[in-house]
Amino acid sequence: NAGVMQNPRHLVRRRGQEARLRCSPMKGHSHVYWYRQLPEEGLKFMVYLQKENIIDESGMPKERFSAEFPKEGPSILRIQQVVRGDSAAYFCASSPTMTQGARNYGYTFGSGTRLTVV
Amino acid sequence: AQSVAQPEDQVNVAEGNPLTVKCTYSVSGNPYLFWYVQYPNRGLQFLLKYITGDNLVKGSYGFEAEFNKSQTSFHLKKPSALVSDSALYFCAVRTGGFKTIFGAGTRLFVKA
Numbered sequence: 001n002a003g004v005m006q007n008p009r010h011l012v013r014r015r016g017q018e019a020r021l022r023c024s025p026m027k028g029h030s031h032v033y034w035y036r037q038l039p040e041e042g043l044k045f046m047v048y049l050q051k052e053n054i055i056d057e058s059g060m061p062k063e064r065f066s067a068e069f070p071k072e073g074p075s076i077l078r079i080q081q082v083v084r085g086d087s088a089a090y091f092c093a094s095s096p097t098m099t100q101g102a103r104n105y106g107y108t109f110g111s112g113t114r115l116t117v118v
Numbered sequence: 119a120q121s122v123a124q125p126e127d128q129v130n131v132a133e134g135n136p137l138t139v140k141c142t143y144s145v146s147g148n149p150y151l152f153w154y155v156q157y158p159n160r161g162l163q164f165l166l167k168y169i170t171g172d173n174l175v176k177g178s179y180g181f182e183a184e185f186n187k188s189q190t191s192f193h194l195k196k197p198s199a200l201v202s203d204s205a206l207y208f209c210a211v212r213t214g215g216f217k218t219i220f221g222a223g224t225r226l227f228v229k230a
Contacts, residue, residue, distance in 0.1 A: 004161070031216060042208065042222035043162070056217055091161055095216070106152055106164035107218065114159075 004094050005074075006110035013082045013117050021077040021113045025094030032075040033107065034067060037089040046090075049075060082117045089114045120145040122211050124221035131199045132229050139194040139224045141209030151192040152210040152218065153183055162208060168192060179203070199228045 005024040013019050025032050030051055035043040045059040049069035060067065064082075069075040079086055093107035121144045131137045143149055150169055154162040166177025173185045183194045194207060209221040 006161075033216075033218070035220070043220040045217060045219065048217055058217075093162075106154075106167050107162070108164070109154075109161035111159075111161045 004092055004108050004110035006090075006092050006113050008113060009111065011113055011115045013115065015083060015117055016081050019079040019082050019086070019115055019117075021079075021090050021092075021115070022074040023077070023092030023094075023110060024074040025092075026108050028096060029094035029108070030097050031095045032069050033093045033095075034075075034077050035091045035093065037091060037112075039088070043091065046077070079115075082115075084117045087115055087117045120149075120211055120213055120219050122209050122219055122221040124207075124209055124224045126224050127222075128225045128227065130227045130229065133201050134198050137196050137199045137203070137226065137228070139207050139209075139226060141192045141194065141221060143190050143192060143209070143211045145211055145213050147213050150212040151183075151185060152212070153177065153181070153192075153194050154208045154210060154220075155179075156206040156208065156223070158205075165194070165207075199226075201228045201230050204228045 007022050032049045034046040036046055037043050047060050047067045048056040052071050064080045066078045089112045091112045092110045095105045123142045125140055152167045153165040155165050156162045165181050166175050168175045168185045176182045181196050183192055185192050204227050206223045206225050208223050210218045212218040
């Protein structure tokens with residue numbers, strides 16, 4: 001039973017390029033959460049998605065960032081026209097559906113994607 | 119707005135001694151409280167949670183946490199620290215929705 005899978009593990013982009021980060025939740029999980037961890041800082045919530053729906057994107061920067069979780073395939077966090085300040089570790093977590101007691105579920109995290117903008 | 123505070127950036131403890139990593143929270147409503155651990159270049163691992171019931175919660179790797187409603191605290195504890203416990207520890211809170219807010223993290227160093 002594979003855990004949360006994130007790829008790539010490391011991603012290097014030049015300023016102005018696009019970065020695509022992928023997250024496949026645990027089998028049976030339909031909720032996905034993206035967090036950003038800056039060096040020497042804690043985790044900052046970015047967005048919460050269910051299949052084909054964005055539930056809460058209050059932590060997403062207004063420009064250049066977008067996220068999706070299609071009916072088929074992984075969740076994608078997309079950063080357009082990357083800048084050096086986007087360099088960070090991006091973590092994805094998943095949880096079960098509400099009917100499975102998701103509210104008291106401890107998230108399962110992926111190993112993260114470390115984005116470096118040069 | 120809900121928030122979590124971890125007042126210590128770093129905690130140093132000798133191996134074999136008890137350890138405490140502090141966490142206080144601010145929420146409206148009943149909180150769900152969590153502790154996670156992060157080892158270098160890894161994702162976060164769930165340690166334990168408080169939902170309701172006994173104020174002392176036991177989790178993985180011998181860790182436990184004490185919920186104190188009057189002090190709005192949820193401190194992480196372990197009776198006898200190991201060098202392998204050295205890591206970054208995050209406290210987190212969730213209320214009625216699904217969004218979880220994490221503290222800034224506390225780095226634990228256990229010296230042999």
